[in-house]
Amino acid sequence: MCAVLFAVLTWQVAVRGPLLLPDERVELRLAGRGPQPLAQFCADLGGPLVALPVLVLAVAYALWRGRRGPALAVALAAVAVPLVVVPLKVWTDRPGPLTDATGYYPSGHTATAMIAYGGAALLLAPYAGWRRTVPVAVLLTLATGTGLLLRGYHWPVDVLASVALCGMLLVLAAVAGSYVRPGRPRASLSRRTPRRSPGPERGQDPSPAADPASEPDPAPGPDLGPALGPGPEPPGRPPPHASPAPGPTDR
Numbered sequence: 235m236c237a238v239l240f241a242v243l244t245w246q247v248a249v250r251g252p253l254l255l256p257d258e259r260v261e262l263r264l265a266g267r268g269p270q271p272l273a274q275f276c277a278d279l280g281g282p283l284v285a286l287p288v289l290v291l292a293v294a295y296a297l298w299r300g301r302r303g304p305a306l307a308v309a310l311a312a313v314a315v316p317l318v319v320v321p322l323k324v325w326t327d328r329p330g331p332l333t334d335a336t337g338y339y340p341s342g343h344t345a346t347a348m349i350a351y352g353g354a355a356l357l358l359a360p361y362a363g364w365r366r367t368v369p370v371a372v373l374l375t376l377a378t379g380t381g382l383l384l385r386g387y388h389w390p391v392d393v394l395a396s397v398a399l400c401g402m403l404l405v406l407a408a409v410a411g412s413y414v415r416p417g418r419p420r421a422s423l424s425r426r427t428p429r430r431s432p433g434p435e436r437g438q439d440p441s442p443a444a445d446p447a448s449e450p451d452p453a454p455g456p457d458l459g460p461a462l463g464p465g466p467e468p469p470g471r472p473p474p475h476a477s478p479a480p481g482p483t484d485r
Contacts, residue, residue, distance in 0.1 A: 244395065253391065260390055264386075278381070304411030312349050328389075339389075340393075347375050351375055354367070
């Protein structure tokens with residue numbers, strides 16, 4: 235969808251098609267409207283000095299967490315933006331709304347804002363959640379495009395074409411990053427758990443068997459032999475050193 239929209243808009247700008255007439259009428263009505271300091275602030279959100287550091291921090295954080303595939307895919311998408319936008323500016327040679335200078339299609343600030351904030355949202359979503367990162371990226375991109383229109387820096391078609399281009403690049407980055415196997419995340423020292431010894435096998439007594447060699451020797455009891463003397467002899471047996479009784483033949 236984004237690719238089709240971008241192709242149609244580029245074709246209309248290249249041939250000076252009928253779509254440019256309502257586009258120029260809308261912009262001439264929007265230019266100069268609203269609080270201009272706020273519009274300028276919003277337009278500056280798409281500047282490289284503002285948007286690109288956000289993307290660099292997000293890529294660095296994703297690399298630190300071991301997500302090398304998505305980080306590389308988003309970085310390549312960001313590199314592809316000037317490789318596509320700059321030649322199109324030269325080829326289409328479209329003048330700006332309030333100036334005779336050319337090279338305004340597509341909007342570079344809108345493309346920078348969307349690829350930077352959208353790429354950062356794509357990388358931080360697994361940690362902060364899609365419901366937090368995506369709305370922020372959409373809000374910052376819309377604010378940039380609105381500021382550009384209110385300040386008279388770009389036509390609406392310029393902004394819309396950059397949104398379509400970067401939307402296509404972000405989708406490709408998301409798909410390419412999902413096919414790359416993530417690296418092993420860094421674990422802090424506090425999260426490392428000691429290695430446990432293997433548990434007992436099924437059917438085996440979980441209590442450890444007593445080791446006779448490891449048991450302590452029993453304490454010696456009192457020696458009662460000499461005090462008590464020899465014990466009684468069993469009945470029916472002669473004492474060990476008693477002489478036998480004389481029989482009738484010994485008389």
